[in-house]
Amino acid sequence: MSASPPTAPAAPLLSITGLTKVYGAGEAAVHALRGIDLELLRGEVVVLLGPSGSGKSTLLNILGGLDAATAGSVRFVGSATADAHTDICTLSPTDLTQYRRERVGFVFQFYNLIPSLTARENIEVVAELSPGALGADEVLALVGLGPRADHFPSELSGGEQQRVAIARALVKRPPLMLCDEPTGALDLNTGILTLQALLDANRRFGTTLLIVTHNADIARIADRVIHFADGSIRSITVNPERLDPAQLHW
Template identity: 55%
Template structure:
């Protein structure tokens, strides 16, 4: 897919997320682990954002908090005009159901269900889903919808997981090491699928990765170190996944 979108095109969009002073501290016996140390950020609607940094630098903690899977110890977080840090657990569940899709390194497919049935698990509870078969067509697996996970390659299973995430037409896709278990050829196919979801659904796309080459497909790159955003890189023009050096 040709990529012509520039970061300037997205700079005028209303922020999808805003955060001020996000902190997350875990008590480990008598020791405190500071996973986030006061993070301020804005993430634009429709933006592609890549989070880079060593293990333990705070990337996954931030993703879990912004995705409403976890709460910060301190700080405030908004999604558009809603302060997520002020919501109770029930309201956060409704937020995730209505707005968010998650994709992880391991596919979490149910082995006894076909690809289409795995996707339908989400469409049965979403408010405005696309048909499961349509979601599988979007990820290039329309002809594999009756296959079980064991009959699919690793890359195909990950694309089923992507189809499951996009089937409810989410406003935001959170991806934690989505290509971490894949070879370069298969990983690029998954990244192309994610780029298409960003382009066709307008979904904000946030990707955690250890693969610095993936940063080229982002509008911006947050480099994490010791629980903070150490630096931010801006790509004036995004590259297509097929151009990524693995």
């Protein structure tokens, strides 16, 4: 994949149909997703809002190939490769690993960096697995952390660790970044820097962003806001324009 300007946001990237997830069985069954139908577009920024336990992380984990659906399908429709229309819910474990490597970048609330590796090394371990990856120093510079490349996670603030985690997700230039409460552990100013790093990736590479948050203010940086409740999409709002994260207050 080459660095290209964001594609017109009308082109679909991911098509989700009837996605259902039930944990457990019988009386103990938890219906985490109750038939989700959703299309994510290339280059769009989508914020997913909803109460605790409504299924947001479950959806992200299935889209990212970290968890298996009970029913339904998830198809990458925006790709020119031969497997473009493969339902990721039917992939073998090997193909699913490849899918995760090539298509998806994950950003979690608590960064999940390897403590014994420096910022640069945390990124290099991912880059080594991905042909065509960017350079570790290049992505660290993109998130404004070039001078911190040789620092260990314990020598970085929470906001800096999160930007290393974004750089790690970004290094393979995935078409889709799944961010589960990326600012959940950060204060306003570091949260803004984190969101700016994500939006920068969106602008430079046309990366589609799906961002889970509890913070309704953050929804204003998105093209579309999905309101989730009890495993279902309750409504979708389209923002007339994206707000720059610097204009947020929370």
